[in-house]
Amino acid sequence: MRRYIAILTLAIIVLVPQTIFASSSPPVYSVTDLITKAPELDGKTVTVRGEAITEALERNNGYSWVNILDGPSAIGVWMKNDLKDQIKNYGTNLVKGDIVEITGKFFRNDPEADGELDLRADSLKVVESGYPTPEKINPLKVIVLAILSLVALLLFADNIYKNKKKTQEKKEDFEIENAIHEELE
Amino acid sequence: MQDGLIFNNNGNQSEKKPAIKNGVIKNVVVGFSSEVLFALCLFAWLVILTAIFFFVLSS
Amino acid sequence: MLRKLTKFDFKITMYYTGKIILGLAFTMVIPLIIALIYKEFDSAMDFIIGILSSVIFGLACMKFMKTDKPPNLFQSMIIAAFSWIFACAFCSIPYYLSGHFESYLDVYFDLMSAFTTTGLALIKNVDHVSNALNMWRHMLTYIGGQGIVVLALAFLIRNTGGAYKIMVGEAKDESLEPSITKTAQNIWIISLVSLFVGTTMAAIAAYYDGLSWDRSILHGSWMFMSAWSTGGFAPCTQNLSFYHSYAFEIIMCLYMVMGSFNFALHYVVWKGNPKELLRNIEIKTFVVTLSITTIFVAWGLSAAGIFTNLNSVLRRGILLVISAHTGTGQMAVYANQLVHSWQPLAYMGICIAMMLGGSAASTAGGFKALRIGIFFKGLIHETKRLILPESAVFKMTFHHIKDQIIESGMVKMAGLIILCYCFIYLFGTVVGVACGYPLGQATFESISAGANVGLTMGVVSPSMPAILKITYIITMWLGRLEFLSIFVLVGSVGLAIGQAFKGGRK
Numbered sequence: 001m002r003r004y005i006a007i008l009t010l011a012i013i014v015l016v017p018q019t020i021f022a023s024s025s026p027p028v029y030s031v032t033d034l035i036t037k038a039p040e041l042d043g044k045t046v047t048v049r050g051e052a053i054t055e056a057l058e059r060n061n062g063y064s065w066v067n068i069l070d071g072p073s074a075i076g077v078w079m080k081n082d083l084k085d086q087i088k089n090y091g092t093n094l095v096k097g098d099i100v101e102i103t104g105k106f107f108r109n110d111p112e113a114d115g116e117l118d119l120r121a122d123s124l125k126v127v128e129s130g131y132p133t134p135e136k137i138n139p140l141k142v143i144v145l146a147i148l149s150l151v152a153l154l155l156f157a158d159n160i161y162k163n164k165k166k167t168q169e170k171k172e173d174f175e176i177e178n179a180i181h182e183e184l185e
Numbered sequence: 186m187q188d189g190l191i192f193n194n195n196g197n198q199s200e201k202k203p204a205i206k207n208g209v210i211k212n213v214v215v216g217f218s219s220e221v222l223f224a225l226c227l228f229a230w231l232v233i234l235t236a237i238f239f240f241v242l243s244s
Numbered sequence: 245m246l247r248k249l250t251k252f253d254f255k256i257t258m259y260y261t262g263k264i265i266l267g268l269a270f271t272m273v274i275p276l277i278i279a280l281i282y283k284e285f286d287s288a289m290d291f292i293i294g295i296l297s298s299v300i301f302g303l304a305c306m307k308f309m310k311t312d313k314p315p316n317l318f319q320s321m322i323i324a325a326f327s328w329i330f331a332c333a334f335c336s337i338p339y340y341l342s343g344h345f346e347s348y349l350d351v352y353f354d355l356m357s358a359f360t361t362t363g364l365a366l367i368k369n370v371d372h373v374s375n376a377l378n379m380w381r382h383m384l385t386y387i388g389g390q391g392i393v394v395l396a397l398a399f400l401i402r403n404t405g406g407a408y409k410i411m412v413g414e415a416k417d418e419s420l421e422p423s424i425t426k427t428a429q430n431i432w433i434i435s436l437v438s439l440f441v442g443t444t445m446a447a448i449a450a451y452y453d454g455l456s457w458d459r460s461i462l463h464g465s466w467m468f469m470s471a472w473s474t475g476g477f478a479p480c481t482q483n484l485s486f487y488h489s490y491a492f493e494i495i496m497c498l499y500m501v502m503g504s505f506n507f508a509l510h511y512v513v514w515k516g517n518p519k520e521l522l523r524n525i526e527i528k529t530f531v532v533t534l535s536i537t538t539i540f541v542a543w544g545l546s547a548a549g550i551f552t553n554l555n556s557v558l559r560r561g562i563l564l565v566i567s568a569h570t571g572t573g574q575m576a577v578y579a580n581q582l583v584h585s586w587q588p589l590a591y592m593g594i595c596i597a598m599m600l601g602g603s604a605a606s607t608a609g610g611f612k613a614l615r616i617g618i619f620f621k622g623l624i625h626e627t628k629r630l631i632l633p634e635s636a637v638f639k640m641t642f643h644h645i646k647d648q649i650i651e652s653g654m655v656k657m658a659g660l661i662i663l664c665y666c667f668i669y670l671f672g673t674v675v676g677v678a679c680g681y682p683l684g685q686a687t688f689e690s691i692s693a694g695a696n697v698g699l700t701m702g703v704v705s706p707s708m709p710a711i712l713k714i715t716y717i718i719t720m721w722l723g724r725l726e727f728l729s730i731f732v733l734v735g736s737v738g739l740a741i742g743q744a745f746k747g748g749r750k
Contacts (some may be wrong), residue, residue, distance in 0.1 A: 032580070035578045035580040035581060035584075036580050036583075036584055037584075038581065038584060038585055039584065039585055053371045053480070053481075054371060054459075054480065054486070055454075055455055055456060055459060056454065057453055057454030057455060057487070057488060057489075058454045059453070059454060064454065065454070065488045067480070067482060067486055069371055069481060072481070072705070073481065073578070073580075074371070074480070074481040074482045074486075075482075076482070076485065076486075076488055091371060091372060092371075092372065093284065093287075093372050093373055093374040093375070094282075094283075094284070108550075108585065109550055109551050109552065109556055109560075111552045111553055111556065113488065114490065114553070114555040114556050114558075114559045114560075115550075115551045115552075115553070115555070115556025115557070115559060115560045116485060116488065116559075116560075116576075117577070117578060117581060134283070135283075135284050135285050135286035135287065135374070136285075136286060137285050137286055137289055138286060138289070141286075141289045141290070141293060141341065142289070144293055145289065145292060145293055145296070148293060148296040148297055148300065149296060151300050152296050152299055152300050152303075155300060155303050155304065155307070156303075158307075208516070211516075212514060212515055212516040213437065213514050215516060215518060216510075216513040216514035216515070216516065216518060217437065217438075217441065217514065219513060219518035219521060220502055220505070220510070220513060220518075220521065221498060221502070223521050224497075224498050224501045224502060225498070227501065227531065227534070228494070228497065228498075230531075230535070231534070231535070231538050231562055231565075231566075232558060232562075234535060234538050234539060234542060235538060235542040235554065235557055235558060235561070235562055236554055238539065238542040238543050238546050239542060239546045239554050239557055240554075241546075242543065242546035242547045243546045243547075243549055
């Protein structure tokens with residue numbers, strides 16, 4: 001079964017881009033496609049769509065690196081700062097990043113970026129705006145937490161009680177010893 | 186908790202703690218930087234090796 | 245060596261395991277603090293639950309299994325193997341609650357990968373993981389690298405009579421100092437000093453290359469921990485190539501190499517004897533094997549003409565060799581790229597580098613340079629013995645901290661362990677192929693797991709078959725603990741079951 005699915009996906013991966021390729025505007029590829037089909041697509045103009053993640057890495061020469069996540073794969077995109085400035089939200093655990101559509105030249109081993117597989121952007125369009133996704137506390141976790149604290153408290157209480165008892169016993173022993181000493185003297 | 190397991194041994198540590206000698210810090214600095222230097226020399230050697238193969242084979 | 249398992253063995257195992265779990269509970273406080281700083285309240289809950297349950301388990305173990313006796317060698321080996329299983333179980337709680345995994349098996353896989361400093365990951369959507377969980381993932385490789393038991397030694401167990409033996413069980417059998425607590429403390433001092441310096445260096449590089457300051461510190465520390473413990477995790481899908489930074493990559497390479505050094509070597513060098521670096525057999529072996537594998541990769545990549553300038557070969561190829569040879573597994577190329585555009589010779593070079601691994605008594609995996617060195621010297625010795633007349637008596641020595649004479653026992657042990665590694669590489673490959681993966685990828689991934697490297701050609705993903713996940717978990721575990729303590733565990737458990745059956749029949 002798994003094998004058939006694998007073959008089917010492979011067929012889709014191979015066939016779908018070819019059908020799109022026929023149209024005039026630059027074809028849209030998934031990032032995974034770009035990586036797996038890198039030898040054929042090297043140097044071609046392509047379009048990718050994905051979420052801008054973490055942060056843009058701004059370099060001194062007016063350009064920036066923006067990393068774009070698309071499904072399981074991510075790719076670095078080299079772009080001018082004015083393109084980068086269109087992106088307002090970057091994906092982190094607390095933010096859903098802007099979904100951007102980038103058209104640019106794809107390089108399998110970009111000589112200017114020391115052989116990196118990357119995209120040099122010509123144009124950028126924010127397709128979907130990002131939004132904050134603050135963490136909410138799961139009520140189930142609160143319940144589990146309460147039960148655990150209770151158990152821990154019981155364990156601790158027992159220990160503390162025992163410790164107290166011991167020190168008390170020691171104290172009593174000490175007092176008895178003292179008394180004996182005093183009597184002997 | 187009785188056998189003093191959680192950070193309870195601080196007491197006897199501080200008793201024995203010797204004054205930090207200057208030699209220790211110097212040794213650590215020398216040791217650390219010599220390791221870094223060694224690794225950098227190793228990288229330089231690898232770069233030379235790679236360069237030889239790269240320029241011979243790709244020309 | 246095998247003997248009947250007694251109730252006391254069980255008691256003492258649980259007692260020390262409890263202590264170790266209790267120690268781990270305290271380390272969970274750091275990610276908790278990170279969670280609170282970044283207002284990640286849900287993650288904070290995960291960690292509080294994790295802390296509480298480990299404290300409960302630890303306290304319960306210590307209460308009900310209380311014993312004053314130190315463990316003997318047999319028991320400490322069982323403790324070493326056993327505590328890993330439990331440590332994984334408890335550390336997995338924040339992982340599991342985070343919701344970034346498909347199943348508990350995936351969580352356990354990632355945990356084992358972290359503790360064995362492998363670096364293969366099944367975590368989904370890693371770019372949207374909370375800072376707290378990221379901290380925890382990387383801390384685990386760091387702690388796992390220095391050995392959970394070493395941690396316990398340094399801070400928790402006061403009576404260290406048997407503690408050294410636990411460390412032997414964990415394959416860190418170099419005694420740096422006569423006092424065991426001191427040994428553990430030294431390991432931690434070396435690691436912590438490096439953590440401070442390394443994080444600073446990486447953070448500066450990341451900041452210079454465009455990250456904001458707080459993120460550069462976080463990412464710097466995570467990537468440092470990942471490199472130093474030769475783990476290979478990263479907070480981003482793209483691993484090292486996320487940063488697009490030459491300086492950052494060089495710093496990571498530096499710490500990968502330093503992280504793969506023997507702790508005994510670090511200790512001697514840090515005690516004011518840097519010349520040891522040039523004389524040590526492990527370093528010599530490492531330099532030779534690293535040069536050979538570098539030649540393979542440089543040759544392969546250059547001949548294929550994939551890259552057009554030298555820097556490309558260095559950053560894409562040689563970085564990968566260093567990462568593979570030190571058992572780290574950080575990569576600046578994409579997994580699929582390795583499959584689709586790498587030349588066979590280069591691929592083979594990486595495979596060999598992964599197999600060989602770094603130094604003994606370090607966080608690196610694989611055969612280990614010391615064994616390779618001893619094995620080859622032994623080979624030369626035997627050849628000489630056959631050539632020279634029988635009456636000739638000669639000794640062969642090697643230099644590791646001090647000059648030592650090669651004995652046949654050493655060579656035999658080295659050979660046996662190397663054979664064991666070959667066997668697990670083969671085992672993983674067979675299972676991988678049986679699951680329907682191509683031979684090349686299956687071999688690569690199997691070596692990567694067995695040698696605790698963590699490079700991937702794309703086989704390791706949440707969708708891979710469960711049987712393969714379990715296989716990799718076992719090979720990672722075996723490879724890290726270097727077989728013996730696990731054999732002891734399995735053997736004694738088997739014996740105990742056998743005894744129980746015999747008793748039942750009577």
